[in-house]
Amino acid sequence: MEENIKIALVQAPLIWERPKENRTEFAKKISSVSSDVDVIVLPEMFSTGFTMCPDNISVSEDAATVAWMQQMAQNSKAAIVGSIVYREGAKNYNRFFFVEPDGTISTYDKRHTFTLAGEDKEYTPGTQQLLVTYKGFKFCPLICYDLRFPVWSRNTMEYDVLLYVANWPKTRVGAWDTLLKARAVENMAYCVGVNRVGTDANGLSYSGHSAVYDVLGEQVLFSDKDEVLEVILSKSHIAETRQKLGFLNDRDAFTLSG
Structure with missing residues (x-):
């Protein structure tokens, strides 16, 4: 079992609905990551921005971005993770990809589509949680609006790292800060949140606030600018804190449906 795992958080502006250009820019950022990094995290919809017009993106770009993630993972010898616009038949998904260096792919479809922006009208919500074990750590990946719904992220799977990717606007970034910390505390897990910066085509500004919180909710990393951390x-x-403070043993039992 690995004792430590090194994570890179890539907080960056996104080029609106231009997958090829975004891939080029992220490739540059990935090339700057330390050689001993195990997981590289990109924002939500990193190849397009938070578009509600998936038909503006060629379907061929879906496969191209996944293939690019596989190539980046192989080259960097690190898992590349983040969400993209992805189509299956007539359905659109905001799909998270966890791509390992050997080509293994795990996916999660955003459960809580953002109704305020009409995401529920353009993208089909997911129904299944995902647990990925990588380098001895168990990851639970979620996407942006999922952060507001603690039942969906409740640590019933004994995960080690709760991982959020987002396009969370500056106007509500205080909620992002508060909820990331809360999810870490209530689940006794590391909580990693990777947001974007810059301004999108709708005029929304993003201030980042990508961060990492430990099992006790202490902030161990934070940024509000274009950079890789x-x-x-x-x-x-994780193990020592959970053993000393057995709060998870007192969880309420419940099941999810629908």
């Missing part, structure tokens, strides 16, 4: 997560921190 790296952090080491500790397995012993």
Whole structure:
């Protein structure tokens, strides 16, 4: 079992509905990441921005971006993760891809589509949670608006890292800060949140606030600018804190439906 895992958070502006250009820009950022990083996290819809017009994106770009993620993972010897616009038949998804260096792909479809922006009208919500074990750490990946719904993220799967990717606007970034910390505290897990910066085609501004919180809700990393950050997560921190403070043993039992 690995004792530590190193994560890179890539907080960047996004080029509106231009997958090829975004891939080029993210490739540059990925090339700057330290060689010992294990997981590289990109924002929500990193290849297009938070578009509500998926038909503006060629379907061929879906496969092209996934293939690019596989190539980047192979080249960097690190898992590349983030969400993109993805089509299956007549359905559109805001789909999270966890792509490992050996080509293995795990996916999660955003459960809570953002009704305020009409995401529910353009994208089909997911119904299944995902748990990915990588380098000895269990990751639970979620997407942006999912952050507001604690039942969906409740730590019933014994995960180590709760991982959010987002396009969370500056006007509500205080909620982002508060909820990331809350999710870490209530689930006794690391909580990693990767947001974007810049301004999108709808005039919305994004101030980042990508951050990492430890099992006790202490902030160990934070940024509000265009940059790549790296952090080491500790397995012993998780195990020792949970053993000392057995709060998860007192969880309410419940099941999810629908």
